[in-house]
Amino acid sequence: MPSTHQPNPLPTNTTHNVSFSWTPPITTTIPTTLPIVTNTTINPIVAVADTFINNLLDKIPLPRWAIYTIFVAGALLILICCLCICIKCCCKGKKKKRQKKDENINMKGVNGKTTMALVQPDAADVDYGSTKKQRGRLLYSLEYNGALAELIVGIKKADSLMAMDLGGSSDPYVKVYILPEKSKTCETKVFRNTLNPIFNEQFQFQISKSSLLKSTAVMKVFDFNRFSKHDIIGELRVQLCQVDWNHVIEEWQDLAEPAKFEEEDLGEICFSLRYVPTAGKLTVVILEAKNLKGMDMGGASDPYVKVQLALDKKKWKKRKTSIKKKTLNPYYNESFTFDVSFEQIQRVNLVVSVWDHDAVTRNDAMGKIFLGCDATGNQLRHWADMLSNPRRPVAQWHSLLSAEQVNSSLTLKKKIPLPF
Known part of the structure; x- marks a missing residue:
């Protein structure tokens, strides 16, 4: 019987080979997990900061884009x-270098004998004490009529005047009087915002031939200021004894620095004017005065203000303020209303005078000013401003003049006119 041969079964160690073949997948998973563990533990501070910032931004009641925009704008600012x-x-550094450079340049001008080249005055001190300050020039004319004993002073125009206002311009006018009497003071009209005004005005002064040769014509150019003292630009002084009166004199002259030796400062007064044409009411408000002249022994005064109306150069109506004791800068703020028709307002002059009250002796006149149809210069300007602005008060400061000057110009009569 033939023998049957069966194949030997697989050795047991083959099973071990199969089971060993599953180990590689186990080893390959180890490196994939290691980086994950190490990445979470390398920068813990960054993670905490990110978490803190995110929590902080979440608490702000704004969208993220708005928050980022605010941050960017702040950073740009x-x-x-x-x-x-x-x-x-950098600019300061360059400026200092330039100054040092200029100083070095100026040092080169020193020759050991003088230090004149080292003097560099400031801009505010350039004209101090200098007679070459450019104040402009004035065209004037002089004519004398011997038959009438009359001197005619013409103020033609000015050119290249010095700017006194902040805007680089001036409001010029010219004041004219004759020394030494100074019995009359005339003023031109005020021209606004110009350094080259054309006046074309003439003024007459009664003066004899003998007095003419001892007199001086003074023409002062001022810058007008409504609420402060007028600034003087310059002046001309013409010795009349040196003038050839055989013909009319007309010439240009440069303005010089003003002299103050003959000026008597009587102070200033501020008042407002208001006229209502429909009601025929003129209201004068005396506001205040300053720098008045001391009339009493102690150097003070007891000032009050008298307000007077003159119609057709005849005394008409008057009122006065209260008395302020022992002061040179009184404050009144007192109002006076007069009935003046529209027809009368064109023939009325307003006289404002300041007096020193004395209980025993006669009251002394401290200063005077008049406005109206016969006024000139700043006084006429104030009156015209009142008429051109009905129902609106117009206030202005005025420099007081002596009573003699005002009386000679106005020549009032004592007769009171009949009522209309």
């Missing part, structure tokens, strides 16, 4: 500020 500071510092 800080950057711009830093740049401005840097630029300013």
Whole structure:
């Protein structure tokens, strides 16, 4: 019987080979998990900061894009500020270098004998004590009529006047009087915002031939200011004894620095005017005065103000303020209303005078001013401003003149006119 041969079964160690073949997948998974573990533990501070910032942004009741926009705008603002500071510092450094360079240049002009080249005055001190200050020039004319004993002073025009206002211009006018009497003072009209005004005005002064040769014609150019003292630009003084009176004199002259030796400052007064044509009411409010002349032994005064109306150069109506004791800068703020028709207002002059009250002796006149149809210069300007602005008060400061000057110009009569 034939023998049957069966194949030997697989050795047991083959099973171990099969089971060993499953180990590689186990080893390959180890490196994939290691980086994950190490990445979460390398920067813990960054993770905490991110978490803190996110929590902080979540608490702000704004969308993220708005928050980012605010941050960017703030950063730009800080950057711009830093740049401005840097630029300013650089400019200061350059300025100091230029100053040092200029000083070095000026040092080269020193020759050991004088230090004149080292004197560099400031801009505010350039004209101090200098007679070469450019104040402009004035065209005037002089004519004398021997038959009438009359001197005619013409103020034609001015050119290249010195600017006195902040805007680089002036409001010029000219004041004319004759020394030494100074019995009459005339003023031209005020021209606004110009350094080259054309006046074309003439003024007459009664003076004899003998007095003419001892007199001086003074023409002062001022800058008009409504609420402060008028600034003087310059002046001309013409010795009349040196003039050839055989013909009319007309010439240009440069304005000089004003002299103050003959000026008597009587102070200033501020008042407002208001006229209502429909009601025929003229209201004068005496506001205040300042720098008045001391009339009493102690150097003070007891001033009050008299307000008077003259119609057709005849005394008409008058009122007066209360008395302020022992002061040179009184404050009144007192109002007076007069009935003046529209027809009368064109023939009325207003006289405002300041007096020193004395209980025993006669009251002394301290200063005077008049406005109206016969006034000139600043007084006429104030009166015209009142008429051109009905129902609106117009206030202005005025320099007081002596009573003699005002009386000679106005020549009032004592007769009171009949009522209309």
